[in-house]
Amino acid sequence: MTKKEIISLILLIVVVGYGAWTWINRSYSETKRDLDLLDTVVTISATSKSKDIGTQIDSVFAYIRTYEDIFDDYNPQSWVYKVNNAQGKHYPMNPDAYELLCVADSLYQLTNGAFDITIKPLYDLWGFSKINEYGTDTLSLAPPDSMLIQETLKNIGFNRIRYNKQYIEMPEGMQITFGALAKGYALDKARNYMENHKFISGIIDCTSSMTLFGLKRSQIVSIKHPRANAGMQTIGNFKIKNGSLSTSGDYQLYFEYNGQRYHHILNPFTGYPVENVYSVTVINPSATWADGLSTALFLLPPDQAIEALKYYPDSNAVIFYQENDQIVSLKTLGMKALDWRDEQ
DSSP states (O other): OOHHHHHHHHHHHHHHHHHHHHHHTOOEEEEEEEEEETTEEEEEEEEESOTTHHHHHHHHHHHHHHHHHHHOTTOTTSHHHHHHTSTTOOEEOOHHHHHHHHHHHHHHHHTTTSSOGGGHHHHHHHTHHHHHHHOOOGGGOOOOOHHHHHHHHTTOOGGGOEEOSSEEEOOTTOOOOOTTTHHHHHHHHHHHHHHHTTEEEEEEEOSSEEEEESOSSOEEEEEEOTTOSSTTOEEEEEEESSEEEEEEETTSSEEEETTEEEESOBOTTTSSBOOSEEEEEEEESOHHHHHHHHHHHHTSOHHHHHHHGGGOTTOEEEEEEEETTEEEEEEOGGGTTTTOEEOO
16 A cells, blocks of 8 residues: 555545544534523523434423422412411421522521511512512502501511421411522522433523533623613623522512612511612522522622621622612622623
């Protein structure tokens, strides 16, 4: 065999080998959206080696719905609904609910009681469940009577719940909601499901919460301007490749009455919405903790919130709040490593 023939053979082997490698490692990407899941729009962008990636993504949506069916406050078949209507009796524990109760307990302790999942009766009194569930015209809403608020506060207090891995019991009249945790928990479970089912990478976006895995390039995530009149005006952005994030904002669920905004993040001590905080974004490896911490920190004064996050060294946060009639921010030092950019 001549030298020229040897070179040609080597080139042929290289070309065939590269083609085989490409075929073996080929992948498919797709983005799909569910408009009625977790009380929001859920978008999944994923890459897989399967041609049936669309069907794979559909299975993720179905898997997420199994958790929605556990934690939906208003579904008579859900575990939470049945617990809330147990009339003070023991009720069998759900293992997923137990995990969230433990997280809720930690956040209750972190905030000295400000993060309290027994807030549901107060939440309903304000009418936010109607906005959330039924799209009620917010012009018809008004702040509840102060005496009703004080009466409702008597049924709030996480420390009065008794629970373990077998059962949960709480006084009659108390009700719980996992609204500040369930979305993140469902995202964590869905991410694990995707990793176990051989997805190469994925982004699950629930508007206010997001989790990402397996990405080779960082994604730019923008935070909505809390006082944008309309559209997609943003106030800052950062980069993230893998992990989770959640934003709690006073613009996500609110109504206005006599020129004042009343939003859904309620102080369990006063019975009224938290004042002067606009939004809190938390980045954490876990979507559950990002979700819970974004609400928990919202309930604290901004400086105390940033200080509290030191107990979670794998977390970062940016808080926008009002000071001297201006929107200002506080950030953890780690936001610099995430290439934070102000857009004001």
